[in-house]
Amino acid sequence: MNLESFLLMRSEIGLLAILLLLIIFEIFSNKKQKAAVIPFAIILLAINTALGFLPLAAGELFGGMFRTNALLYFFKTTLSLGVLILLLQSADWLKEKVVDENKASEFFMLLISSLLGTYFMISAGDFLMFFIGLELATLPVAALVAYDTYKRISAEGAVKYILSSALASGASLFGISLLYATTGTIYFESMAEILASSNLAILGFIFFFSGLAFKISLAPFHFWTADVYEGAPINVASYLSVISKGAAVLILMILLFTVFKVLMPVWNNIIYAVIIATMFIGNLFAIRQQNLKRFLAYSSIAQAGFILLGLMSVDQLGATTIVYFVAVYIFSNLGAFGVVQAVSSFSDKENINDYEGLYRTNPKLSLLMMLALFSLAGIPPLAGFFGKFFLYTAAASKGYYILVFIAVVNATISLYYYLLVVRAMFLRQSDQAIPYFRSPFYMRLGLILAAIGILVAGVYSPLYDYIFSISNTFLN
């Protein structure tokens, strides 16, 4: 293996280098310098993200276990950008609460390991690599969920997460073994050629799918979501809802469109039912939530249902739209979680009622929250509108008009509960409104980046057209 082909793993190597540098920093820094790990890690990740904008050739490594192409590379850069925004938004929380306990560099190491896991997971060329990536992406997050060690709810969330994810991984692994039993291979490409529609293959697929459905929190595998989000620190909940969900959606799409294409008549019906169940459950439960973290948890379940609409068109259009929507969704959700984080670290308040009158005291934060929520609800000219409309288009292109109709009904339901938050911030006035505060520099930068994404990613059409031009790279 020469250097050139080794550089196909540039993004992964970059993350590994960051991890090593963080360890070295941890060893050689004294107690006073510990806080410096925050800008250090952020700058390193920013450099790695910036490098992601350089072009990279497509190719395979390790005999096809690892593969990369323009679409995966674009997606990795998007995830990296998302984590960068997330780190910016968490910097303040780390400085206030975590540095004193001497745990700040672990936070970065765990988060970046998990990101590395998602990279390997989406770049996998066989099921072994996929599984290793999946575990690497999952396990560090369990530790992160329990980061507020002395909070009971946080520990409870972590236990819930690790148990459910162990079960889900087990189910996935069992499904993979059944698929291996029918085809005798674990490589995606050769399995795509050999796999035929047999009962064993279908069973294997269903087990495999339920494991991934857990990661994406699709109904009926969504039960862990709200509790874990509520228990976890806000930035970890935010990571779960955008990064790990987005990566799982992408690999699900790649596998459905290539390896499991022959089983399409089967998975089409499954996805159809799962979409409807996920959207309704997410939306109807979100209406009743008071805690913003639980609220965003159910909203993100509903959003997952929308994302799957793109799977219904098994073609380039669906693939493009899913990647585009995930990118847009990352910005929108990070915007919303970022505001919750900012308000929470100032005032420790996380309920919708606490936001009453927020506009009159903190207009900019409220405005950003409204933009993020409207983008999630799909209101033009924000990016979320374009994402959703194109998802409808993808599903309608194969004639699933009834499904699209159900989806638009759900979009209207979701608008209701997003408006409840807007109502609290803008329409209500309160004597106990959260007083004016100015967020620290990193937080503001993180929020501004999210806002730019929300405002620009939709109206600026070349982004979508670019994804379209690279999205056929895995569809043969």
Add this chain to the structure above:
Amino acid sequence: MDILSLFVIVPILIVLALTFFAKDLKQARLISVVGMGIQFAMAINLIFAYLKERAVNTDIMVFTKDVVWYETFNIHYSIGVDAISVVMIALTAVVLLAGVFISWKIDDLPKEFFISLIALSSGVFGFFISTDLFTMFVFYEIAVIPMYLLIGIWGSGPKEDSAMKLTLMLMGASAVLSVGILGIYFNSNADGGPLTFNIFEIAQVNIPVAAQNIFYPLTFIGFAVIGALFPFHTWSPSGHASAPTAVSMLHAGVLMKLGGYGVFRIAMYLLPEGALNWADFFLILSAFGVIYGAFGAVMQKDLKYVNAYASVSHLSLVLFALLMFNKTAWTGAILQSLSHGLLTAMFFALIGMVYGRTHTREISKLGGIMKVLPFIGAIYVITGLAYLGLPGFSGFVAEMTVFVGAFQHPDLFRRILTIVVVSSIVVTAVYILRMVGKIMMGPLSNEEYKDLPKATWFEKTGLILLLIPVILIGVLPLGLSEMIKESLQPFLERLL
């Protein structure tokens, strides 16, 4: 920059100017009034430019421009106007400018009020100039969503619930509409061409009748909900009653016209066979809406509710006329849209002025206002008379044209419906005359009303701005209806 895109860009610039430069009410309203004044001047200029261009240019749309937006989906930012859009743009500009004058004294969060109002207007203007389904849909939603804040923050009464109901019903309708639009889009290659969102390219395609029958009602209802089609009108009375004055004006005067315009330009024009097959069903609904709205208005005790129900009645008449499928009725429908837009805006403005002084909108508590507020009283009487169709004002011209057109139809069913609908004029006279008589004439109902402040200069300006076109249309309808009739030609070719 072309003459049409400016209608979208100028409001955006004003919004930016307001965001960054306006410090208090005075600066906010100064920026708004200047900006909307420019917008108004542009609209007047557009009418003359259009007439000049039309003399030499026989295309369906003039001042066209086409820029590719989303290449993958063949989405374009394509714009153009015909006479129908031009008069709607003019209507919007007038009502908007008057609305800014009427909101002169808004005290709570003035900057945000004008920002929302003007952001909304960019959506409305964009909607009227678009000739691409997707772009049009985007502008439509931009026009609807600021309403939530406008009613919710600056409204009165049960404002939160009214705002939520209005927003959810209108956005729900637009969600249904998006399915209809996708249906049209994926059938636009029925003759083998590429998929397209362009209205005039789709009009060249023969969409299969089965598809038309499915997607026509979705598209029709999607637009008609904002045009107060019975039984989807329920957002309108509570929404208008709770909204602040300028917002009621703009909503009833302009936004509800988006419904009729969309029904005509999208649903009927692109899906002609579907339109014919579903005509009877929607005709009955809209005829029922005319009668129901009129009787509903008679029963109300609150001035704003009277006007809201009257709007349901008058806008159902627009849909009714559109579904009559002949040139005269269509001309009438557009004239009715214009006339109702101006008159209902005047009514809401006047109600706002009376309410601002007496703090009540209950008919039974008001009386003899004419004696203390002669200017407002006089305009109120004029508006009432114009509303019920007195010759010399726009209302008469519009309704007359609608009924003449509707009755031309040889079909017995339609003639009977027309006769039923004509009877609504009598009911309109009942509620208008009763209301005007009770609150304006007679003895002063409350001694405290003696010293009510007279109309201020900005209130007068707003009212006169609206009154001038009402009289112009009433006295000189011929030029306008000729201009509109010319633009109906493509619709006639496609639908008859």
